[in-house]
Amino acid sequence: RDAELFQLAFDEPEGWHGELDESSDNGWFEMALTVELDGEELPLLPLLGPVLEAYDPETLPERVAVPLEEHRYLMVPGAALKPWMEVLIELFDRAPPSEEKLRLSRFDSARLAEMEAQSDIQWRGGEAIRRLGQRLRDFRNIAQVPPPEGFTGKLRAYQQQGYDWLHFLREYELGGILADDMGLGKTVQTLAFLASLKEEGKLDRPALVIAPTSLMGNWAREAAQFTPGLRVLVLHGPERHERYPRIPEHDLVLTTYPLLPRDQEKLLEQRFSLLVLDEAQTIKNAKSQAARIVRRIRADQRLCLTGTPMENHLGELWAQFDFLMPGFLGDSARFKRLYRTPIEKHGDQDAQARLARRVAPFMLRRRKDEVATELPPKTELIRSVPLGKSQAALYESIRASMEKKVRDAIAAKGLARSHITILDALLKLRQVCCDPRLLKLKQAQKIGQSAKLEMLMELLPEMLEEGRRILLFSQFTSMLGLIEKELKARGISWTKLTGQTRKRDAAIERFTSGEVNLFLISLKAGGVGLNLTAADTVVLYDPWWNPAVESQAMDRAHRIGQDKPVFVYKLLTEGTVEERILALQERKRALAE
Template identity: 50%
Template structure:
């Protein structure tokens, strides 16, 4: 009796090669496509049978062969016999085509992902030696290097490549070429693609997952290109940390080669100060810092340690001055204050800095460089620990002050240099300082150009040139509301801005209640508003037609100014029609409100844009026997009214927003009245925070007086737009900003709402 032999199992054998595919396209010659071809055979114990061979044979396992064909087709290859409009070259022996369009990314995806899986299934895969779409395996590591620039020590160059058989191959030229020739990044990394092929050499490619290439492109496009090389200021080093996170792959390692100092700097700045490291405060500091203030001092020390500048952008009232003084004391304690620290501030705040330094750091040797006799102190400036001066004096004495080497240069109320072309902005850039710091609760008040000005002082190059910033960030974010660009800007400045809000770090502060009081216009005041509005709107429309929106700025501002003045008090308006109108609805409401609040035992700050308006308010209060003090830009002795209010000799303080909106600590007040709204919500918030700040023990009530249906009410909406613009960059959540448009102008100059409708 004979025993039947067990059937021989056919082993799939796949040959991968490149050849020409002829594709009919309606023309006489057709299209020739160089692409990947496949021939499939089955090996039955040494005897090979082609997959498409129809001849019967007792050795063949047709079901297993069919299953193998289905596995191959699952990788997206196409059977040539089923393609009516395609043909192979005579004698090529092709069964399948990988990509009929010759797409290099699809061809490399087959080599990178399909071939290894087929081999795991027991297939024999033969790839011809000259096959042009071979991919490097995961055993080939990536490498990166960040080298200091020989010509510019404050810049670095980036190299990114792969090590193949002991040879380093720079991939940046291929990556940049790939990005240059892609119509758009979204099309390049479309979800249907398994990988993006990056050329390594004539025959080999690196397969990169689309999501990873998208993240990589985001990093690379933020750097400056010089030919096939990428360079950037050292301030942009945190991008390296982002690059490392993008390239992290458990299957393919990343090695750093050469000098690692810039890499270490990158990670340090990206991560911020180590939380476990608590900065020891000097015994000479006469203050107890709150935990968030200790964190702020640690952050300032972290910036100094890594040679970076930054913006301490805490909310008004959280102690930016105290944190700065503590930072200076630490520098002196450790022997680093071998040159002075210079504080440049507003003229009105010189006395405040002088008092705070004497109070919290009496051991520091402080020189106030201010006043007509300042020339006598120039020769000794370098011998002091701290020099306090003003923006106008830095501009006026720029040659003398630029010759004084500084350890630290601090710009207080740094939004003072938001106009980068102003004399003060140019002068502070010329000062010679090892380290630079900006203090500003409002680094963005109106537009993103103000943020560029701050960083052009702190770390030139971080945000590029003014034109680069305009094209790369301002226009996309402010005009088009581009959230990815807002995110990119936020990430770029994140390591160099520390911003804490009172809601987040000073929750013990009493509540702040915002109240909007709408006042209706009637009678002659209403008629005056409408008469001025109609004439002004017609003039503005005429100007826009002939000069365009940008060329009509003066006309628009003049129209809005007149309407705001009518809302405040007709006596502010310089025109014949206003002379006979003496009634002011808002002034009447203010005087009544002040009387009510005083009767309830409250102490009041009244803010206005117009010093003349404060004079009218003062007259009204005096007529009612209400004692008060006033602070405007023309007040000769600022401290006198401040002391009178702080000691309780007056319960009402009239303050012009420009003179007293910053630098004052008036926690004795618990009521804030904004007589007239302003475009800039940050300026109003600063004014409010004269009372709602650390040290306040009572709830604070904020009253915004506006004329119902007028330009003032519409300004509140524009305030929200500006607040959103600042938060889009400084806050974690993304929001969109907007510029003043023709539609905004028409809305601001629209007629007053019908009083009956308002009621």
């Protein structure tokens, strides 16, 4: 043993440096670590296997003996090895490199800036990738971009930051997740960004937005309002096939997730300047048909918009990043081994911090309480949805039969004495819009779908997930009963106040005490006399002729004593009497003002 010890030789490196090579496949770069010993250059990475087995980055001694050959060791400062160890552990799962070079995604170039900061390593080559790494590490100091001239709105400070961030991603050909809370204007920020690209001459192909059916009307409306210069094409409804050849003539193309399987061939023929997934948690199951199709659509850049980037587990976040930047977080199995299992099962704070650091440049999330000072006291938002096939057919048959009935009544009794018939006709049409089951007709009872109820049940879980406290109003107490059935099926707690509620104070107390976060109220029972400033969100399930009645409902939450911004969501069905009611409200409001 003494003889063996006598043979041990410990060499000191004469110098060392990192090498970067950007000439490999697009989107990847190679990184090597070289030491100088006896006038020669020696690749160090393939020698680190024993060090990886023996130490963690935090337990490295001041000087580490790296085996070179039998009885011969290279003495390397632990501080200099630490950043390389972290890269090998985090990106390569501790696997000792068999090659002299590591192959990394350009999305991980921020590691270079970190390594430079942690050790006095000198780099050779890779100027462009090092510049990108520096920008990703300091991504909070992004240059401000003036809003486009064709944008008719005004961006709030946080929206300007989001708009600047989208430009930053574009400049470096990166994808990202805009994950602001619901109602903070993800659509507006994206539209401003698109209008800016068009003005700069960088929108050489159209952008494609894929969204839930319930958001089609919202995108079209906001584009017309805020970016009227954008040429918008809506690919929805039975006539959409005739519009496909016109895609290249437009700046913004809108379609829905349910149509992807049917329309995939036509979409895959195109190339887009930008592909945006709205409510991107829709592709949280990476094996779903929609998730597989969106990965195949060709686009220069990809974006995800979602208020809930993760609903149940980290695998959903991985699915979105795998769409945005394939390979960035490894495959599903490796992501599970490196992050999901340590974080979800063992509460590993280090793994959580590493994941947060990796995705930080590519994910912008603002909670509504963080930007509350920038928000107006009340924000009104319209959410509209087209009727489904059978619901639309019922609506049309009732409209046609009631039209005849109204005409006959006016012919027989005159307009002044036909008001009851007219109001009855309008009531039936409004009930079909809310839910066909509100009608006492046999044919209506057979229809098992309500587009608006489905939209509501998409909205509510996301709102509750964000910690919202919600007042939900309807004029129809029977509609509240149907909503209750859906809530019960989903395990969502609520309280209710209608004209029939006997223990009114107890119902109110359940909400104001914080026991439940959802309060169902009939418009007549809760329109006046209630002070519910614990709420920060109001949902008006059905519009009312008189805007003053709706304003009273909104004022349950938005009144003196309210210290939070209030969001008001008005739910509508498209192409129906409800749109007429909304237009009438606007005219009445304009007259009143």
